[in-house]
Amino acid sequence: MKGFAVQIEGLHKSYKNVVALQNITVDIKPGELFGFIGPDGAGKTTLFRILASLILPDKGKVELMGYNVVQHYKEIRQRIGYMPGRFSLYQDLTVEENLRFFAGVHGTTIEQNYALIKDIYSQIEPFKNRPAGKLSGGMKQKLALSCALIHKPEILLLDEPTTGVDAVSRQEFWHMLQNLKKSGITILVSTPYMDEASLCDRVALIQKGEIMKVAEPEVIINDFDHSLFGIRTNKMFPLLHDLNEFKLTTTAYRFGDTIHFVSSKDANPKKELISWLELKGHQNIVIQPVAPTIEDCFILQMNQQN
Amino acid sequence: MMKQSVSEPVIKVRNLVKKFGDFVANDHLSFDVQKGEIFGFLGANGAGKTTAIKILCGLQKPTSGEIQVAGYDVYTQAELIKKNIGYMSQRFSMYEDLSVRENFQFYGGIYGLSGSEIKERTKEMLEDLQMTHISNKILREIPLGWKQKLAFSVAMVHHPKIVFLDEPTGGVDPITRRQFWEMIYTAADKGVTVFVTTHYMDEAEYCGRVSIMVDGRIEALDSPEALKKNYNSTTMNDVFIKLARSSGNTN
Amino acid sequence: MKGFILKEFLHIFRDLRTMLILFGMPVAQVLLFGYAITNEINNAQIAILDHSKDPVTQEITYKLLSSGYFQLNDQLSDASEIEQAFKKGKIKQVVVFEPNFAQKMTKDPPAVIQLITDASDPNTANLLSNYTQAITGDYLRQTSGSKRNLPVINIETTMQYNPELRGVFMFVPGTITILLMLISAMMTSISIAREKELGTMEVLLVSPLKPLHIIVGKVIPYVILSFINALIILILAATVFGMPFQGSLVLLLLQSALFIVMALSMGIFISTVSNNQQTAMLLSMFVLMLPTILLSGFIFPIENMPLPLQILSNIMPSKWFIIIIKSIMLKGLGIAYIWKETLILIGMTLFFIGMSVKKFKIRLD
Secondary structure, eight states: OOOSSSEEEEEEETEEEEEEEEEEEEEEEEOOEEEEETTTTSHHHHHHHHHTTSSSOEEEEEEEEEEETTOOOHHOOOOHHEOOSOOSSSSTTBBBHHHHHHHHHTTTTTTTTTHHHHHHOOOOOOTTTGGGGOOOHHHHHHHHHEEEEETHHHSSEESSSSOOOHHHHHHHHHHHHHHHHHHOOOEEEEEOOGGGGSSSEEEEETTTTTTEEEOOOHHHHHHHOOOOOEEOOHHHOOOOHHHHTTTTEEEEEEEETTTEEEEEESOOOOHHHHHHHHTTTTTOEEEEEEEOHHHHHHHHHHHHOO | OOOOOOOOOOEEEEEEEEEEEEEEEEEEEEEEEEEEEEEEEETTTTTTTTHHHHHHHHHHHSSSSEEETTTTTTTHHHHHHHHHEEEESSSSSSSSTTHHHHHHHHHHOOOOOOOHHHHHHHHHHHHHTGGGGTTBGGGGGOHHHHHHHHHHHHHHHOSSSSSEEEEEETOOOOHHHHHHHHHHHHHTTOOOOOEEOOOOHHHHSSEEEEEETTTEEEEEOOOOHHHHTTTTTTSHHHHHHHHHHHHOOOO | OOHHHHHHHHHHHHHHHIIIIIHHHHHHHHHHHHHHHHHHHTTTEEEEEEOOOOHHHHHHHHHHHHHHHHHEEEEEEEHHHHHHHHSSSSSOOOEEOOTTHHHHHSSSEEEEEEEEEEEEEEEHHHHEEEEEEEHHHHHHHHHHOOOOOSSSSSEEEEEEEEEGGOOOOOOOHHHHHHHHIIIIIHHHHHHHHHHHHHHHHHHHHHHSOOOHHHHHHHHHHEEEHHHHHHHHHHHIIIIOOOOOOOOOOOHHHHHHHHHHHHHHHHHHHHHHHHHHHHHHHIIIEEEEOHHHHHHHHSSSOOOGHHHHHHHHTTOOHHHHHHHHHHHIIIIIHHHHHHHHHHHHHHHHHHHHHHHHHHHSOOOOO
C-alpha cells in the first residue's frame, strides 16, 4: 500500500529464548523525521536491521515504500541508505576513497549526487586525503552519513548515529538531519539520548523490546498527567532518600541540579512537602513546578509498566 | 555541598603536558581533586580526556609536569597508583563469559585480596545491589544497566581511594542511570574520590566540580552552579556547547 | 566492480602486516628450506662401484663429482663392500654401474645404474637420488642429439634403511602448495571476516551489490598477488635450490593459477561460516593448513597411512596439486599424464565456488 514510507504491523523477533522485539506496530509517513528513543538493549538495533532487510522478522508485516522486507529485499536495498550503529567505514581508506567506493557500490559517482551531500561533505572535504580511522568522532559521523546518502536513498536508516559523540557534535548532527529533511527524504533515527526526542517530528519510546508510546514529542509531554516539581534544599544528598519516604511521592529522581518529584496527587502538595522536609532538617527549600521533558515521560512510562 | 578541604588533595596535577610528536594532547593542565569529591571531567571527542585519564591511572608517562595520584608520583610509582585506584569504562568492564561471582573473584585476585576477603566483599556488594540471586549467572545474560552497576562494584572491590569512571552510563536507561549515580554518591560519601566522564550533560550537574577540556586545555573548572552563572546559561549543556564551540580547531 | 577491486588492493597495500605475510613469508620460507637443504647436499659423500669402467661410466662419474653436490669418498670393487661402506657412516649414496655399461647402452638398452641411498634422512636421500637422475639425464641429452623413444639408461633406486621413502616428496612442491593455500585461503577468509567484524559488511549487504560481485571483487586482487607469489617461489626454488626443472613452465603456471582459485574459493567458503577474524584464522589453520601438511603426502607418505586416512587424503586438494607439480617439475610430464588430477582440481574449484555463492548470506546470521 502506498501512503506510508514505513509500515510495521505486529512485528515479533526473538533470539533463542530472548525476546528482542514484540508486538511492534508503527507507521511512518513519507518525509517524516522519526525517532526510536530507548536505552541499549531495548531492541533498536534489531529493529533497524529488520528494516534494512538484514535479518528476518519472526512474525508480523514490515514494509518500506510498499516493499516487503522478506520478499522484496532487493528493491528495498536499492532505495535505502543505512548507517549501522558501529563505525562502518574502512578505517584504512581515506575520506574520499570511502565515499567513492560506496558511490561505486551503488552504481553512481560522487559528482552525480554531490548536491545532496554538499552541506555535510564540504565540512570534511578539507580532510579528504586523511584515512577515515584518523578522523575525530564528529567527522567520522559526517563521513558515514555522506556515504549513506551518496546514492540518493528515499529512506535513511540511522542506527544510533550519536552514541558516544559529544554534545556539540550531536547538536551539529541533528542540524544536518533537519536540513536533509527539507529534501523530502524520510529519516528514521534511533538514540538512547532522551533529549534528542524533541528534535524529531514523531518518536516511539521503546523499552525491553516494546513500544511504550508513539506520538509527537509535544503530545507525549502534554500527556504527562502528573504534577512535576523541581526541588532543591541545602542538603541534596539525603534529600532523595527523604523524598522517597514522603507519603505523597509517586517517584523522585535526580534531574540536573534538582530533584524531580512526581506527586501522586493532582492537587498541589507543596505545603505538606515543605513541612515534611523541614521535619527532616532541610533548609533553604525551593519547590518549583517544572515542565516535564521526554526523559520525565520515559521514566514515568517505565514506572507504570513495572 | 561545600566541602572544607584541609587535607592534601588526592589528585594533584601541575602543568601536565603530553605531546605525541608535534601534537599537543594535553596542554599545561593544572587541577586538584579532593578526597570524597565527585569530579566531572568533560570535553568534546578528541579534546584530550582519554590521554589525561591514562596518565592519571599510571598507564602512560606524561611529557612533563608534576602529577601525584593518591599521594604517589606518576613517573616513579605507577604500580602503587594502580593498587590504589579503581577503573571502569563503558567498553571494558567485565568478562562476558564468566559468572558474576567469578568476575569478582578474578578482579579481587588481581588486587591481591585473599579468598575469604573476596568472598566477604562479594557477598556484601551483591547484597547492596540486591543482586545476590544472580551471582551465578553468566554476565552475558544480564541486562546492560545491571552490568554497569556490577562493573562499578567490581572496580570498588579492593577499596580504592580513587575510582575512574569513563562514560559509565552510556546507553543505560534513565532509571538505571540514576541508580548508578546513587552508587556514586554513596561511594563519595564514604570518602572515595570519583573521577567521571560523561556525554550526558545532566549528569554533569551531579558532580561537585566539573572541568571542561577544549583542544587539550582546561577551559573551565568550577562547580556546576558557578559555571552556569559565569557563562550565563541555564543548563550545563549550554555551558558545554558555548565552550566547545569556541574551539578554534574543529578537528 | 572496478571500485571494489581497487579498494581491496588499497587495503592490502596499506597494511604492513598483510604485505609482510603476503610477500615476506614465502621468501623467508623458501630461503630457509633452500639453505637448510642445499647446505646438506653440498659435497655429499658418495661411493662408486663401477663394474664396467668404460668411457661412459667414467664420464657420468666425472659429471656427478664435478657437479658440486657429490664428493667421492670411496671407490668400491665389490658389492659386498657396500654394506661396510654405509656402516662407516660417512657415505650417503653408492652409485653402481652394471658390467659392460656402454655396450649395453647402445646394443641392448637400457643400461642400469643402481643407486643405493642412505634413507635414514629421507629428504636428503630423495634429493640425492633426484640430483643423480637429473645429472645423468643431462649427460644423455648432451650426448645424444637425436631423440630416442626408449630410455637408454635406467636408474634403479634402492633406499637403504628406510625403504618406504618413495612416497616422500621433495620440499619445494609441498612448500609451494602450503604457501599458496595459506596466502590465498587464509587471506581472503580473514579479509571477508574483517568486514563482518567492522560492520562494513552490513552496509555492503544492504547495497544492491550481488553476492557474486562481492566474492569476485574480494578474490581478484588475491588471485593476482598469489600468482606473483607463486612465481617468486618458483624463481627462488630454481635459483637457490637449484631445483631440477623438467616440464613445461606454462603448464605449471596454469596449474598454479587453478590451485590458487581453488584455495581462494575455499577461503571464501570458510569466511561464510565465520563471523570474525579469529574464527576465520582458526578455521583456516585447522581445516586447511593442518590437513594440507599432514594428509597431502607432503610429510607423511600416503601409501603408509592407514586405509581410512588414505581414502580421506583423496579429498585434500593439495594432494592432487602436489602430484601435479611433482609430475611437471621433477618428471617433466605433460598434461596427458596429469589430466585426471587436473580435472579433480577443477571439479573441487567449481564445487567450492558454488558452495560459497550459495552459502554467502544475503542477510545477517
